[in-house]
Every structure is written in C-alpha cells, then in structure tokens.
Amino acid sequence: MARIASKKLNRKIGGDVFILVILILVGGFMLLPFIYAILQSFKPMEEIFLFPPRFFVNRPTTENFYQLTQLVANSWVPFTRYIFNSLLVSIIATAAHVIIASMAAYPLAKATFPGSRTFFQVVVLSLLFTTEVTALPLYLVMSTLHMIDTYFALILPAIGSSLGLFLMKQFISVLPDSMIEAVKVDGAGTFRTYWSIVMPNVKPAWMTCIIFAFQSIWNYEGTQFIYDESLKVLPTMFRQISEGGISRVGVGAAAAVLLMIPPILIFTFSQSQVIETMAQSGLKE
Numbered sequence: 001m002a003r004i005a006s007k008k009l010n011r012k013i014g015g016d017v018f019i020l021v022i023l024i025l026v027g028g029f030m031l032l033p034f035i036y037a038i039l040q041s042f043k044p045m046e047e048i049f050l051f052p053p054r055f056f057v058n059r060p061t062t063e064n065f066y067q068l069t070q071l072v073a074n075s076w077v078p079f080t081r082y083i084f085n086s087l088l089v090s091i092i093a094t095a096a097h098v099i100i101a102s103m104a105a106y107p108l109a110k111a112t113f114p115g116s117r118t119f120f121q122v123v124v125l126s127l128l129f130t131t132e133v134t135a136l137p138l139y140l141v142m143s144t145l146h147m148i149d150t151y152f153a154l155i156l157p158a159i160g161s162s163l164g165l166f167l168m169k170q171f172i173s174v175l176p177d178s179m180i181e182a183v184k185v186d187g188a189g190t191f192r193t194y195w196s197i198v199m200p201n202v203k204p205a206w207m208t209c210i211i212f213a214f215q216s217i218w219n220y221e222g223t224q225f226i227y228d229e230s231l232k233v234l235p236t237m238f239r240q241i242s243e244g245g246i247s248r249v250g251v252g253a254a255a256a257v258l259l260m261i262p263p264i265l266i267f268t269f270s271q272s273q274v275i276e277t278m279a280q281s282g283l284k285e
Contacts, residue, residue: 034260036055037253037256037257037260038257039055039056039057040250040253041064041065041250041253041254041256041257042057042060042061042062042064043057043060043061043064043250043253044059044061044063044250045247045249045250047059048249048250048253049249063250064250064251064253064254065254067250067251067254068241068251068254068255068258071241071244071251072237072241075237076229077229077230077232077237079237081230082232082233082234082236082237083234085151085231085232085233085234086218086233086234086235088151089151089154089155089158089217089233090214090217090218090262092151092155093154093155093158093159093213093217094158094210094213094214094217096155096159097158097159097161097164097209097213098164098206098209098210098213100159101161101164101165101167101168101209102164102168102172102194102198102199102202102205102206102209103194104165104168105165105168105169105172106168106172106194106198108120108165108169109168109169109170109172109173109175110172110173110175110177110180120169123162123165123166123169124166126162127162127163127166135224138157139224139225142156142157142225147225148225148226148227149225149226149227149228149231150231151231153222153225153226154217154220154222154225154226154233157222158213158216158217158220161213161216163209163212164209164212164213167205167208167209167212168202168205168206168209170205171202171204171205172198172202172205175198175201175202179197179201180193180197180198183196183197207270208270210266210270211266211267211270211271214262214263214266215263215266215267218235218259218262218263219235219259219263220233220235221233221235221236221239222236223236234259235259238252238255238256238258238259239252241255242255
C-alpha cells in the first residue's frame with residue numbers, strides 16, 4: 001500500500017511539474033511580443049534595420065523617446081488634448097458599454113419572450129464580422145445622425161459592441177433562478193433585482209468586459225469619423241507621427257510602448273478583481 005501511495009504521489013508531482021513547465025513556456029511565448037516591442041523602442045536607428053534582425057539591444061538609447069517628446073511639443077494641438085480625448089472616449093464608452101450590455105443581457109438570460117433565442121443568435125452571429133465589414137454601414141449611420149466630427153462617433157459604436165452582451169448573458173445565465181425569485185417575493189422590482197442582486201454576483205463578468213472594452217476603445221482611432229485635429233485621439237496622433245518617414249520607425253516603436261501602458265494597468269487591476277471575486281463568491285469558470 002505504501003508503494004502504491006508513493007507511486008501515486010510521484011505521478012502527481014510529476015504531472016504538476018509538467019503542467020508548470022508548459023505554463024511557463026506558453027506564458028513566455030505570449031510575453032515575447034511585448035518584450036520585443038519594448039526592446040525595439042530602445043534600439044538606435046542602425047540596430048532597427050539590421051538583417052537578420054536581433055532580438056536584444058546592443059547599445060540601448062532613449063533617443064527615440066526624446067525625439068517623440070520633441071515632435072509632441074511641436075504639435076499645433078496640445079499633447080494634453082489628445083490624452084484628454086482618449087481618456088474621455090475610453091472611460092465613457094467602457095462604462096456605458098458595461099451598463100447597457102448587462103441591462104440587455106439580464107432579460108435575455110432570465111426572461112422568456114418571443115424572439116429571444118433568435119435575437120441572441122443574431123448577437124452571436126455578429127461576433128463573426130470584423131470592423132471592416134461594418135465600416136461603411138456605420139459611417140452612413142453616423143452621417144445620418146450628424147455625428148461626424150463628434151465624440152459620439154467614437155463612443156456609440158463601442159457601446160453597441162456585441163461581445164460584452166454575449167459575455168454578460170452567458171454569465172448571468174448560470175445564476176440560480178431561486179435567488180432572483182426570492183428577491184422578487186420580497187417585493188424587489190426588475191431594476192432593483194438587476195442592480196442589487198445580479199450585478200454584484202456577476203462582477204467577474206463585467207470586470208472582464210472592462211478589460212476587453214477598454215483595450216479595444218483605447219486603440220480605436222475612428223479616422224473615418226473624426227477629421228478635426230482637436231478631436232483626434234492619442235493613437236491617431238502617434239500614427240501620424242510615425243508615418244513621417246523611415247527615420248520615424250524608432251519613434252513609432254516608442255509611441256507603441258507608451259500606448260500599451262494604460263491597457264496593461266487596466267488589465268492588471270481588473271484581473272486581480274476577477275480572481276478575488278470568483279474566490280469569494282464561489283462561482284466557477
């Protein structure tokens with residue numbers, strides 16, 4: 001019996017070590033693009049165009065970041081204006097997307113009405129289409145609503161994204177019906193049930209929506225809607241700088257690193273909240 005138990009223990013330890021090694025390899029592979037982007041921003045011009053390209057930096061420099069600050073300082077629109085535009089659009093669109101997606105997902109998950117299944121199938125089908133497919137119809141809608149060259153042209157399409165609705169609906173569906181019915185018996189209305197019971201119990205879902213929504217909106221340029229330079233967002237401004245010629249490749253790499261910082265911070269904060277909430281609520285993935 002002792003030998004059998006020892007063999008089982010060795011197999012378990014061996015399996016755990018194997019899984020850990022695989023996770024480290026996969027995690028390292030996924031980190032490679034981020035590490036390469038950071039290293040690329042510190043390369044001098046002669047190293048950027050080396051062939052074959054080198055992963056590591058031989059002579060690191062901050063010249064790319066210095067040139068970026070000089071170009072930003074000479075912009076006729078203040079740099080703070082681009083930051084303000086990006087933060088305004090990203091924060092409002094993310095918050096509105098999470099609230100509206102969860103409000104729409106609640107009846108889809110817990111109510112039965114004619115056409116509910118068909119409607120959800122349309123939502124799932126819409127996930128198959130890329131932004132290029134909907135670019136022209138979306139422009140026509142924004143133009144008809146007279147929202148070209150306004151913040152609404154960037155915010156409204158993000159609010160209507162179907163990914164958040166899909167995630168929220170799937171998560172709300174696993175909530176026990178008995179919990180919702182008990183609240184209704186106590187006299188709570190639909191909105192109070194949604195806000196006081198459903199939303200706190202699906203915190204991992206809307207934190208996940210925040211991660212996806214903010215990352216998507218922060219990197220969205222919306223150049224087909226915005227022509228006024230004072231309304232353009234930070235990614236558009238950095239792209240315009242990097243398109244100034246082959247000498248701006250290093251500057252573009254530095255700009256890409258700066259653009260990665262806010263989504264990474266949002267992901268780090270939200271991911272910890274998702275794990276903590278799942279552990280405390282007892283909900284399983």
